[in-house]
Amino acid sequence: MEKITCYIKERSLLARLACRYMGGGQIAMVIGKTIHLYGVTREDFLRNPYWVRHEVCHVRQYRQLGLVPFLWKYLWECRKVGYYENRFEKEARAAERNAAVMEGVIIV
Ligand SMILES: [Zn+2]
DSSP, X not given: OOOEEEEEESSOHHHHHHHHHHTSSOEEEEETTEEEEESSOHHHHHTOHHHHHXXXXXXXXXXXXXXXXXXXXXXXXXXXXXXXXXXXXXXXXXXXXXXXXXXXXXXX
């Protein structure tokens, strides 16, 4: 089985900028294999299996497409249909209820 190693970065500047853009609250965003957090601790994030699955699904999307193609397609979807209808977000929301998304995943 393939192993996927994910990293967590707390108090991320990138996530802080995204947080400001999205209008506050707690935020997690993925760049490549790293989950960037802002407004939430690593412990609180990891305590929420739905949220972790959502972000791990994005890590898988990056792996599938590659860093730049993923970002490009993601932003294109956001522009075209908005954040909520973005197909990558739809897939990640569906993954929240699918424990299998965590198979082979190691969060360090
Ligand atoms: Zn998402």
